[in-house]
Amino acid sequence: MLEAESLTVVAGGFRLHELNLRVIAGECHAVLGPSGSGKSTLLQAILGVLPLQSGRLRLNGADLAGVPIERRGIGYVPQQLGLFPHLSVRQNITYSADARRVPATKFRPVLDKLVEATGIGTLLERRPATLSGGERQRVGLVRALASRPNLVLLDEPFSALNETLRRELWWLLRELQSQWGLTVLHVTHDLAEAYFLANRITVLLDGRVAQQGDKAEVFGRPVLPEVARFLGVETLQPGRIIAVHDGLAEIGVGSARLWALAAPEMPADVLVSIRGEEVMLEAASGPEPAASARNRLPARVVAVQPGNPLVRVELDAGFPLFGLVTRPACEELSLRPGLAVTAILKAPAVHLLRRAP
Amino acid sequence: MKSPESGSKSEPPVNLRRVSIAAALGVLLLYGGLILSLGWFLRGDALRETLLSERTLFSVKLSLFTATLSACLALVMAIPAAYALSRYRFRGRELVETILEFPIIVSPAALGAMLLIFFNNPLGEWIQENAVRFVFSFAGIVLAQFVTVLGVAVRLLKTSFDEVPVELETVARTLGASPRHAFATITLPLARRGLIAAYILAWAKALGEFGATITVAGTMAMKTETLPVAIFLRLASADIEGTVAMILLLVVIGTAALYATRRLLGKTVRA
Numbered sequence: 001m002l003e004a005e006s007l008t009v010v011a012g013g014f015r016l017h018e019l020n021l022r023v024i025a026g027e028c029h030a031v032l033g034p035s036g037s038g039k040s041t042l043l044q045a046i047l048g049v050l051p052l053q054s055g056r057l058r059l060n061g062a063d064l065a066g067v068p069i070e071r072r073g074i075g076y077v078p079q080q081l082g083l084f085p086h087l088s089v090r091q092n093i094t095y096s097a098d099a100r101r102v103p104a105t106k107f108r109p110v111l112d113k114l115v116e117a118t119g120i121g122t123l124l125e126r127r128p129a130t131l132s133g134g135e136r137q138r139v140g141l142v143r144a145l146a147s148r149p150n151l152v153l154l155d156e157p158f159s160a161l162n163e164t165l166r167r168e169l170w171w172l173l174r175e176l177q178s179q180w181g182l183t184v185l186h187v188t189h190d191l192a193e194a195y196f197l198a199n200r201i202t203v204l205l206d207g208r209v210a211q212q213g214d215k216a217e218v219f220g221r222p223v224l225p226e227v228a229r230f231l232g233v234e235t236l237q238p239g240r241i242i243a244v245h246d247g248l249a250e251i252g253v254g255s256a257r258l259w260a261l262a263a264p265e266m267p268a269d270v271l272v273s274i275r276g277e278e279v280m281l282e283a284a285s286g287p288e289p290a291a292s293a294r295n296r297l298p299a300r301v302v303a304v305q306p307g308n309p310l311v312r313v314e315l316d317a318g319f320p321l322f323g324l325v326t327r328p329a330c331e332e333l334s335l336r337p338g339l340a341v342t343a344i345l346k347a348p349a350v351h352l353l354r355r356a357p
Numbered sequence: 358m359k360s361p362e363s364g365s366k367s368e369p370p371v372n373l374r375r376v377s378i379a380a381a382l383g384v385l386l387l388y389g390g391l392i393l394s395l396g397w398f399l400r401g402d403a404l405r406e407t408l409l410s411e412r413t414l415f416s417v418k419l420s421l422f423t424a425t426l427s428a429c430l431a432l433v434m435a436i437p438a439a440y441a442l443s444r445y446r447f448r449g450r451e452l453v454e455t456i457l458e459f460p461i462i463v464s465p466a467a468l469g470a471m472l473l474i475f476f477n478n479p480l481g482e483w484i485q486e487n488a489v490r491f492v493f494s495f496a497g498i499v500l501a502q503f504v505t506v507l508g509v510a511v512r513l514l515k516t517s518f519d520e521v522p523v524e525l526e527t528v529a530r531t532l533g534a535s536p537r538h539a540f541a542t543i544t545l546p547l548a549r550r551g552l553i554a555a556y557i558l559a560w561a562k563a564l565g566e567f568g569a570t571i572t573v574a575g576t577m578a579m580k581t582e583t584l585p586v587a588i589f590l591r592l593a594s595a596d597i598e599g600t601v602a603m604i605l606l607l608v609v610i611g612t613a614a615l616y617a618t619r620r621l622l623g624k625t626v627r628a
Contacts, residue, residue: 070531082528
């Protein structure tokens with residue numbers, strides 16, 4: 001388990017402020033944040049490349065203060081992978097054994113299993129320059145895992161790959177993580193990647209922890225507008241709580257009324273956050289069926305932006321509302337600007353945030 | 358109606374390929390022409406006599422040995438110095454960077470004069486008397502060549518180390534390598550082209566070094582007479598045929614050694 005307590009790190013003009021982080025043994029913890037939010041600085045501090053200005057770092061209970069990089073027991077896969085270009089794949093993945101002067105026989109069983117699991121057996125005599133992007137990633141992973149580190153740091157290692165390859169490697173990493181019980185700290189700015197791989201998420205903004213918790217909680221209930229925006233929430237509108245009945249809050253947003261789960265101690269003036277994936281669309285002409293969804297909003301399509309696999313639909317529902325629907329759904333409903341539709345939202349999909357003072 | 362060529366954005370009349378190749382051939386013409394012009398004063402008997410003389414053979418051996426030794430010594434100091442300049446931030450770093458060009462800025466003769474002046478200071482005198490005698494000696498030749506080539510060697514090596522990503526060293530260390538092991542197994546092999554280039558350049562520069570050598574070590578026959586010094590001495594005594602023979606010898610030895618080194622090390626690099 002990795003524990004960071006009140007970590008302050010200064011790198012050039014950048015400062016990581018009083019950061020607290022806990023990566024539980026066996027979990028994949030994603031650190032999300034835009035460029036310049038301090039993700040790489042955090043990794044450099046954990047690795048021991050950057051000194052701590054204050055705070056404490058512990059790995060499996062042992063204080064890392066003064067422990068050199070090579071004795072921290074941390075595996076590292078950087079963005080550019082850092083494969084040694086002058087060494088073959090075999091020499092790359094056995095480098096750890098050579099550097100630690102460990103007999104090859106000790107590493108062999110682990111390496112053989114890793115090589116088999118990642119399918120790099122046929123690449124062992126090749127140089128990194130001759131490998132494809134996906135092959136290079138696999139070699140990078142095997143090399144970092146070969147010495148069975150206590151913690152694996154991944155610094156956006158899949159960012160240079162195409163979508164298909166990236167998803168293939170997500171599955172591989174997830175499989176390796178569950179099979180080998182790896183403790184992984186994964187830095188990324190890819191929301192889908194973090195959601196797929198991580199158990200818990202920390203959102204970093206401007207060198208501070210903006211939110212930390214279970215991934216469903218962080219994605220579904222961002223605590224700050226900045227976090228909501230970063231996590232891809234496009235509908236973020238000011239609203240006012242009109243009434244609260246039986247744990248449900250009635251909110252006025254623009255000219256519309258919405259129902260949301262009432263949050264304790266929420267002031268009357270709030271920000272309403274709705275994820276595009278939570279918006280369901282229905283043809284307006286159809287009969288209104290009895291349904292559990294509390295919010296059925298008459299809306300008009302303003303714009304349709306094709307995407308893959310989801311189409312982004314901008315709506316006027318008495319306030320600007322953004323929805324994401326699949327392409328077949330878009331074709332079935334013949335969505336086009338000016339079309340009248342009904343936007344359907346369950347009450348828990350309407351998340352309330354405090355407005356900035 | 359304007360033709361396409363007459364427009365303001367048309368291809369410039371100067372053909373870059375032709376001009377650049379002409380410039381490259383111009384370099385060959387200049388140096389090749391100078392070497393060929395030696396033929397005017399080349400006499401077979403004088404050449405044979407000069408090449409077979411004991412004094413010439415001594416000069417050849419002395420030049421090869423001192424150039425090899427001083428280039429090796431320069432690299433021994435340049436490798437850690439260049440690595441420090443490339444990787445670490447320390448007080449005086451910029452000053453060190455600036456002073457690397459010092460041997461180029463001051464002439465070799467001035468550099469030799471400075472060495473000579475140093476050995477006339479109390480510290481220099483103490484070194485001469487209690488450690489190594491540099492003035493008018495073999496050690497003086499090596500020192501003069503070493504001082505002349507060190508800055509260039511550091512500069513070249515620093516550039517090579519700069520080109521090796523620090524991240525590779527970090528990765529190596531996460532894999533259990535000590536800083537020294539990471540340097541020896543990752544940084545140094547990846548900087549080998551720069552290392553080879555620095556050695557070749559340092560060796561060639563040391564082989565042809567004249568100004569500092571003659572100032573510190575003098576012109577003593579069979580003692581401190583390197584090939585460039587021998588050329589100077591023959592020219593000074595109006596022995597043009599002998600001068601030509603010695604120049605040709607220096608050219609042949611220098612280019613042959615450089616060519617062989619390049620071929621040999623080039624194979625190692627590609628392997």
